[in-house]
Amino acid sequence: MRIFVTGATGFIGSAVVDELIRAGHQVVGLARSDDAAAALTTAGAAVHRGSLDDLDSLYHGAATADGVIHMAYIHDFSIYDKAVITDLSAMKVSGLQEH
Structure with missing residues (x-):
């Protein structure tokens, strides 16, 4: 499967990426820096390439994947409300469905 991963270079995300690759999946990771x-x-x-606040990029990354694992988050708690809104928007364009 082709899996789009946000937060792919974080502490947990990098371990998930390694495990997905070991299991034979094609992994595409979101990267905002070189x-x-x-x-x-x-x-x-x-x-x-993209970031959590680049919804067009997130949409295209998710649209080309069979699945999405979303682990990225803005860790600046001085803008907590904005970070939550950004995270919710990122999940929606990545295909999260509310039940």
């Missing part, structure tokens, strides 16, 4: 892109490439994942 360092993140390099880490994904080194891990064997494809790179999708």
Whole structure:
């Protein structure tokens, strides 16, 4: 399966990416920096450039995948309300369905 992963270079995300690749999945990781892109490439994942607040990029990353694992979050708690709204918007365009 082709899996789009946000937060793919974080502490937990990088372990998830490694496990997905070991299991034979094609992993595409969201990268907002050159360092993140390099880490994904080194891990064997494809790179999708963008960020949580770039909803168009997130939509296209998710639309080309069979599944999405969303682990990214803005860790600036001085803008907590904005971070929550950004995160919810990211989940919606990535295909999260409310039940």
